[in-house]
Amino acid sequence: MTNAPVLDGEALHRTLRRLAHEIVEATQGVEGLVLVGIETGGAVLAQRLAREIEQFEGQRPAMGTLDITLHRDDLSRRGFASTPRPTQLPDIDGRVVVLVDDVLFTGRTVRAAMDALNDFGRPRAIRLAVLVDRGHRELPIRADMVGKNIPTSRTDDVRVLLQEVDGRDCVVVVPGKVAI
Amino acid sequence: MTAELTRIATGAPGTSSTSGTGWNHQDILDLDDFSVAEIEIVLALADRMREVLDRRIARVPALRGYTIVNLFFEPSTRTRASFELAGKVLGADVLSVTASTSSVTKGESLIDTVRTLRAMRTDAIIMRHSMSGAPYLAAEHTDASIINAGDGAHAHPTQALLDLYTMRSRVGDLRGKRVVMVGDISHSRVARSDMWGLAAMGADVVVCGPPTLLPRGLRASDRPAHAESAMPPVTIETDIDRALDGADVVMALRLQSERQDSGLLPSLHEYSQLYQVTQERLARAKPNHLLMHPGPKNEGIEIAGTVAAGRNSIIEEQVTNGVAVRMALLYLLSGRTESPGGAPGGMPGGEIRS
Numbered sequence: 001m002t003n004a005p006v007l008d009g010e011a012l013h014r015t016l017r018r019l020a021h022e023i024v025e026a027t028q029g030v031e032g033l034v035l036v037g038i039e040t041g042g043a044v045l046a047q048r049l050a051r052e053i054e055q056f057e058g059q060r061p062a063m064g065t066l067d068i069t070l071h072r073d074d075l076s077r078r079g080f081a082s083t084p085r086p087t088q089l090p091d092i093d094g095r096v097v098v099l100v101d102d103v104l105f106t107g108r109t110v111r112a113a114m115d116a117l118n119d120f121g122r123p124r125a126i127r128l129a130v131l132v133d134r135g136h137r138e139l140p141i142r143a144d145m146v147g148k149n150i151p152t153s154r155t156d157d158v159r160v161l162l163q164e165v166d167g168r169d170c171v172v173v174v175p176g177k178v179a180i
Numbered sequence: 181m182t183a184e185l186t187r188i189a190t191g192a193p194g195t196s197s198t199s200g201t202g203w204n205h206q207d208i209l210d211l212d213d214f215s216v217a218e219i220e221i222v223l224a225l226a227d228r229m230r231e232v233l234d235r236r237i238a239r240v241p242a243l244r245g246y247t248i249v250n251l252f253f254e255p256s257t258r259t260r261a262s263f264e265l266a267g268k269v270l271g272a273d274v275l276s277v278t279a280s281t282s283s284v285t286k287g288e289s290l291i292d293t294v295r296t297l298r299a300m301r302t303d304a305i306i307m308r309h310s311m312s313g314a315p316y317l318a319a320e321h322t323d324a325s326i327i328n329a330g331d332g333a334h335a336h337p338t339q340a341l342l343d344l345y346t347m348r349s350r351v352g353d354l355r356g357k358r359v360v361m362v363g364d365i366s367h368s369r370v371a372r373s374d375m376w377g378l379a380a381m382g383a384d385v386v387v388c389g390p391p392t393l394l395p396r397g398l399r400a401s402d403r404p405a406h407a408e409s410a411m412p413p414v415t416i417e418t419d420i421d422r423a424l425d426g427a428d429v430v431m432a433l434r435l436q437s438e439r440q441d442s443g444l445l446p447s448l449h450e451y452s453q454l455y456q457v458t459q460e461r462l463a464r465a466k467p468n469h470l471l472m473h474p475g476p477k478n479e480g481i482e483i484a485g486t487v488a489a490g491r492n493s494i495i496e497e498q499v500t501n502g503v504a505v506r507m508a509l510l511y512l513l514s515g516r517t518e519s520p521g522g523a524p525g526g527m528p529g530g531e532i533r534s
Contacts, residue, residue, distance in 0.1 A: 070232060070240040070270070070511075083224045086231060119237040 005170035006150055012131075012169045015147040016045070019129055020052035022145045023098050026127060030059045032095045034123070038113050039067040039085040041102030044162050045131055049100060064089035066099075071112040093121040098145075102160040104130040107141035132171055134158045203512055207319045207326040210335035211376040212412075219344065219380060225508035226345050226501070233269060233504050243272035246514050249302045250276040251293065252329070253309045258475055258499060259329050259339070263306045266506035272514075294318045294326075304513055307331075325513040333367045339474055340373035342505040344381060346498050347429055350470055355382035360423050360465075362457055363433030363482050364393045366444075370474045371433055379412040386415045388423035389455060392444040420455055427465035431472040432457045432483040448481055458484045462492070470494050 007015065027033045030053060037046030043065040054060040069084035099113055110128060117126060129145040134152040148171070152158060155176025163169050202217045211219075232240055248267045250260050260276060267274035279293065290309075297305055304325040307315045312332030319326040330336045344354070351357060359378055365371045365387045372395075378385045387394065398411050417423040424430060435451060445451050462469065471492040479485040488495060 067228070070228075070242040072242070083221065084228045086228065115241070119235060119239065121236075 003172050003174060005172050007132075007148060007171040009169040012147075012171065015131065016048055017052050019131070019145055019147050020049045021056070023049065023127075023129055024053055024057060026144065027096045027098065030057050030061045032124070034062045034064055034090060034092055034095050034097045036064040036066050036089065036092075036097050036099050036113075036117070038099060038101045038109060039065055039087075040165070041160050041162065042100045043085070044164050045102055046100040047164075049129070062090045062095070064092075066113055066116055068109060068112040068116055071116045072108075087116070089117075089120050091121065092117065092123045094124050096125045096127065097123040098127045098129050100129050102131050102162075103158050104128070104133045104141075104143050104146075105136055105158075107137045107139035110141050111139055131160060132158055203515075206323075206513070207315075207328075208337050208509055208513070209315055209319060209326065209328045211337045211340050211373050211380070212335075214337075214377070214380065216380050219341070219377065222341055222505065222508050222512065223345050223348055225511065226341075226505045227349075229269075229507035229511070230501065230504040233500070233507070238269050239271060240269070241271040242511060243267065243270040243514050246270075246272040246303045246510075247301060248272050248274045248304045248306065248510065249297050250274065250306045250329075251279060251297065251308075252276070253279045253307075253314075254330065256308055256329070258502065259308065259336075260306075262499070262502045263327075263329065263338075263506050263510075266503050266510055269503070270507055270510060272510065290314060290318060291321045294322045294324070298322045298324045304510065327509065327513070330369050333369050333372070335373045336369040336474075337373050337377075338502070338506055338509060339370050340377040341509070342498060342502040343370075343374055343431070343472065343474070344377045345505050346472065346494060346501045347383075347470065348381075349501070350494065351428060353382075354378065357383045357428040358386060358426055359383045359429040359431065360386045360388060360417075360427045361431045361433060362388045362420060362423065362455060364435050364439060365389050365398075365433065366393045366395045367436065367439070368433045374431070375412040375414055379414070384415070385412070386417055386423050386427075388417045388420055390445065390451070391418055393439075394418075420457075420461060421464055424457075424461055424464045427469050429470045429472060430457060430462065430465055431474070432477070432487075433474065434477060435482045437478070452481050456480075456482060456484060457487055459487055459490070462487065468492070472498055475499070 024030065035046045035050055037043030046063060050060055050063055065086065065088050067085040067087050097117060099110065101109065114126060117123065127144040130143045131147040133143055133146045133149045136154050150158065150173065152173060153176060157174040157176060159174060160171050161168055203221050232238060250263055252260055264274050264276065294305060302324050304327060306327045306329050307318060308329040309315065309331050312334035314331050315326050315328040328335055328337055347354060361371050361374065375385055394416060398414060399416055439445055440448050469492055471487060471490065473483060473488065473495050477483055477488060479488055
């Protein structure tokens with residue numbers, strides 16, 4: 001029950017570098033690849049992955065961001081929380097879209113993201129890359145590329161902190177309250 | 181889900197309001213009870229909605245299962261179509277009820293109509309009525325959200341918000357910007373709501389028209405002491421050339437033709453001679469001024485045709501932005517709906533589906 005990071009800055013960096021290689025391997029090059037980060041954490045990670053890919057491929061992949069707030073229909077349950085972030089996508093028709101998110105949990109966010117993508121075009125394929133897979137899926141969804149599998153309890157809080165947003169890089173698991 | 185956790189991790193500020201964001205309206209009746217923070221929430225959200233609207237397939241499921249009724253006791257093309265499209269883009273069910281003014285009158289029957297619509301599980305009622313205050317009466321008698329789409333000569337808050345959004349997207353910060361409204365201020369609900377919104381955002385508001393068409397009580401000296409806040413602070417100008425001098429934004433208001441018979445004007449011809457917004461007169465405004473009109477316009481009366489279609493005109497942009505702003509408002513209201521029976525938003529079982 002400690003808050004020591006499960007991934008520290010250096011480990012996170014190494015993991016991203018491996019993910020970057022796996023993405024290019026799976027898509028067989030940068031041509032026809034579109035990296036789409038799911039706001040907010042995924043968008044930052046997609047930027048990092050693009051930089052990594054550019055370093056060893058010499059070419060930056062096409063990029064996009066996707067906010068799925070408006071594709072969730074549980075708004076009335078949760079209330080208005082914050083203004084959605086912009087969605088900006090290049091042409092995705094016939095290309096391979098790699099969705100990037102920080103944490104894969106129930107799978108509902110990813111499902112909403114796939115719904116949203118369908119309104120923008122018809123990709124040749126959609127792949128999923130996540131930094132952390134914490135389990136507890138509620139839908140038949142799995143990631144194609146996983147940075148780290150972290151076994152968690154359902155009530156735990158998995159927090160991905162990133163330099164660009166939080167001033168430091170690490171992943172911590174905050175234990176949830178034990179149900180009585 | 182993950183975005184939410186990040187927000188928790190970074191300690192995003194929360195406030196005491198229910199939603200934690202400073203948004204606290206169940207109804208939208210006028211802008212006089214909107215804080216600057218609330219206006220900012222609407223404008224920021226409208227930006228996102230504008231992006232959705234410009235997509236090839238402009239449809240998201242954010243308001244699935246949400247039911248909106250357009251209840252119009254007065255004719256309307258753009259406001260009604262705008263709300264209908266806004267609801268549909270967000271995946272809501274929208275229907276329109278045109279209540280003929282002869283069959284439904286004031287008092288009991290309005291309350292009855294609103295209650296009947298709510299009994300059909302309507303979540304929001306968009307209402308236009310010829311009587312000032314009618315939406316307030318409706319809001320008192322239902323827990324459905326009431327949006328005022330124009331009541332008499334009183335208010336038209338969604339038009340004012342789309343005007344604010346359109347100005348902001350063009351000129352940025354409105355503080356100190358000279359916004360001139362020309363025309364029949366007295367009978368204009370648009371002008372009244374715009375004045376509140378613009379004053380809140382710090383604009384320098386000038387209203388211009390013949391003295392008979394300027395509302396009583398607008399001049400600080402006419403105002404009884406207790407009515408200090410009953411009217412927003414504006415500058416009054418009866419000379420159009422002086423009014424337009426250095427204007428950042430010029431808004432022409434529709435002159436209703438029935439005014440001619442009201443005794444307030446000698447003739448439409450004389451009005452257009454003295455107050456029509458023309459290219460020559462606009463030479464006094466800033467070269468890159470914005471020309472707006474809430475519509476429907478009478479070209480040749482309050483505005484010259486060449487001006488309405490001119491380089492500085494952003495009248496059609498107002499119309500497009502109107503849909504985005506109304507999407508934002510519907511979205512915000514839907515987050516606060518509690519249906520009777522416990523499960524919020526009428527989703528039995530309350531299963532998160534996204």
